[in-house]
Amino acid sequence: MSLITTIKNKFTKHEGCGCGQHAPLALPITQDMIVRDVTNRWPETINVFGKHKVDFCCGGAHSIEQTARAKGCRDVAALVADLNAAVKN
Numbered sequence: 001m002s003l004i005t006t007i008k009n010k011f012t013k014h015e016g017c018g019c020g021q022h023a024p025l026a027l028p029i030t031q032d033m034i035v036r037d038v039t040n041r042w043p044e045t046i047n048v049f050g051k052h053k054v055d056f057c058c059g060g061a062h063s064i065e066q067t068a069r070a071k072g073c074r075d076v077a078a079l080v081a082d083l084n085a086a087v088k089n
Contacts, residue, residue: 028084031076035067036060042087052079 054071068076
């Protein structure tokens with residue numbers, strides 16, 4: 001393998017690409033995960049956030065818990081459970 005190929009492989013982001021050369025993001029989704037990271041990896045979670053009336057303020061740069069509480073979500077545990085249910089289907 002050439003040096004260029006080695007460097008390229010080391011710095012190439014493989015998340016969700018299906019190449020089989022990376023470890024998948026771990027389930028379950030937790031309240032500490034960043035909203036943007038979750039929606040980028042699992043687009044099906046966007047509808048779940050909407051169902052719980054949690055929008056992506058600040059571009060989704062904060063944790064699920066911070067964002068949910070800022071938007072008035074009283075049951076963060078239910079939100080996280082629904083997010084995990086959505087990605088398991």
